[in-house]
Amino acid sequence: MDERQLKNYKRYTLVLLLVTTGALVVCAAAFSFKRAAQGQNVKPQAVVTEHYTPKQAASQETPAPEKAAAAEEGAPRIQEYHVGIYKGRVGVFQAGKGTPVLLSETLAHRLPQGDIDLLQKGIPADSLAEARAILEDYE
Numbered sequence: 001m002d003e004r005q006l007k008n009y010k011r012y013t014l015v016l017l018l019v020t021t022g023a024l025v026v027c028a029a030a031f032s033f034k035r036a037a038q039g040q041n042v043k044p045q046a047v048v049t050e051h052y053t054p055k056q057a058a059s060q061e062t063p064a065p066e067k068a069a070a071a072e073e074g075a076p077r078i079q080e081y082h083v084g085i086y087k088g089r090v091g092v093f094q095a096g097k098g099t100p101v102l103l104s105e106t107l108a109h110r111l112p113q114g115d116i117d118l119l120q121k122g123i124p125a126d127s128l129a130e131a132r133a134i135l136e137d138y139e
Helices: 003-038 065-073 113-121 128-137
Strands: 081-086 089-094 100-107 123-125
Touching: 081 100, 081 113, 081 128, 089 128, 100 128, 113 123, 123 128
Parallel strands: none
Antiparallel strands: 081 089, 081 123, 089 100
């Protein structure tokens, strides 16, 4: 090798040595921070497997107190809307219509069997706002 090639060889070797040393320093610092973080008491986050929390009246067969009182009086009520199942999804239906006014992305087969039974019968609602609230419980 001539003098020039030897000088370039030494320069590249020195640069690579500095880069390698820098990488080792960074790795050592990362491991020390990791070790320090592991010494702290950290609670792991709970895994959530349920995707909805329905209201009591929407998922139970017992009616809400105000509806129970009206049912006991025997006063016939005309339900404007009801929440049911349409093509495998939960939807809001207007009285006398076969297609839903609102349709959610919730797949009915993913719901508990008790809720599926209620939805197949139809959950009555006096207004669109009440029906929408019931629908949101299943989202």
